[in-house]
Amino acid sequence: MEPTDKQAQGLYRLCYRLTNVIYPGWQYRSVEIVRTDERTxxxxVLAGDNLDFEIKPTGGYEA
Known part of the structure; x- marks a missing residue:
């Protein structure tokens, strides 16, 4: 299953925010794994030690 264009854009935004210090007090986080949930x-996205996100087909994501 291929991600939608909006999911790819959402993934880019999320990865940019996680791996760049753009907010005061925000710490760099590594992106460990990106997988597609075949059911949904x-x-x-698994980031750092304990952050996980789901990017919906609309491009929005939830922690």
Whole structure:
């Protein structure tokens, strides 16, 4: 299953925010894994030690 264009854009925005210090007090986080949930079509992102996100086909994401 391929991600939608909006999911790819959401993934880019999320990865940019995680790996760049753009907010005061925000710490750099590494992106460990990106996978597609075949059941829902959502992208699953594991970052740092304990952050996880799901990017919906609309491009929005939730922690």
């Amino acid at each position: 079509g959502n992208l699953y």
